[in-house]
Amino acid sequence: MRRAVLAVAALLCAAVVVLFDPQEEARILLTTMTVLAWLFVGLYGWRSPWRSTEAGKTLMFTAVALGLIGLQLISVWWLGDYAWRNEVRAATVIALVLSLLHRLVVLWEFQHEEADK
Structure with missing residues (x-):
């Protein structure tokens, strides 16, 4: 099912690129990205123990x-x-930079922890 959902989403994104001018394309795709990010935050925050591991955090x-x-x-459009x-x-942007840095540090620690065992 995952592959089918991703394939349909890829086709819909391609259709947006083909059918809309660049300004509308950006609005549609960025709004979709934002909604998906917040859906993930809501579902992951509500249904998963994300605080229990550094990977979850x-x-x-991010x-x-x-x-x-x-x-x-998208607030600029609204x-x-x-x-x-x-x-x-x-x-x-600083929040994203720090979250990506946190990801790298966690990955580094995890990979080196595994190598030490």
């Missing part, structure tokens, strides 16, 4: 950061230019 941190970046990007927009964008 890094998945959650998903939240992606959701925040998506919200910041709200136009708003006060503190540049600062909000910087904060969301």
Whole structure:
């Protein structure tokens, strides 16, 4: 089922690219990315013990950061230019940078922990 869902999603994304102008394409794809990121946060946060492992924490941190970046990007379409927009964008990008750094550190520690055994 996973492959079928991904195949259909890939075809729908390709259709968006073909059928819409670049501005609408970006709106559709970025809004979809944002919704999917927040769905992951909701489902993973509610149904999984993500706090119990560093791997779980890094998945959650990255998903939240992606959701925040998506919200910041699409908020411009909804709200136009708003006060503190540049600062909000910087904060969301910093959140993603730190979550990706956390992922790398956790991966490094995990790989070296395994090598020491």
